[in-house]
Amino acid sequence: MKLVRRSLALVAHDLKKDEMVSFAQAHRAILVRYDLVATGTTGGRVLAACPELSLTTVKSGPLGGDQQIGALIAEGQVQGLFFFVDPLSPMPHDVDVKALTRLALVYDIPMALNAATAHMIVGQMLD
Structure with a gap:
């Protein structure tokens, strides 16, 4: 029987990307047990800080990355979403969010x- 690792998505608005990187660094020992998918810039920054993580990037949010992650959720391929939202900045792609x-x-x-x-x-998740 092959065990399938669970998958989590990481998304962060521009002014929350540093916070997402800090979050990933603080919890790398737990996140390393998951397959991660992230929008472009967020994923690149997290991977640069935590190269040991199994992380795949999709397009940036405004270019369709939010929709790509949404499709993965709908297909049952993502079991959790960490989406650090900046409520004070305008979001031109608010519909996608x-x-x-x-x-x-x-x-x-x-x-x-x-x-x-x-x-x-x-x-x-410390099980």
Whole structure:
């Protein structure tokens, strides 16, 4: 029987990318047990800081990366979403952001929209 690793998605708005990198560094011992998928710039920054992680990047959010991750959620290939949202910056691709969060809700996967929630979720992943 082949074991399949669970997969998590990492997305961060521009002013939250540093926070996502810090989050990944703080929890690298747990995240290394998962296959990760991230939008372009966020994934590149996380991978530069944590090269030991199994991380695949998709396009940047405004270029369709949010939709690519949404499709992976709909196909059951992503079991958790860490999406650090910047509520104070305008988002030209707000429709894509809403679609991605809606899919996480529809498919009932854990979703953290800020670092505080992400830390709580990761704290429960210590099984």
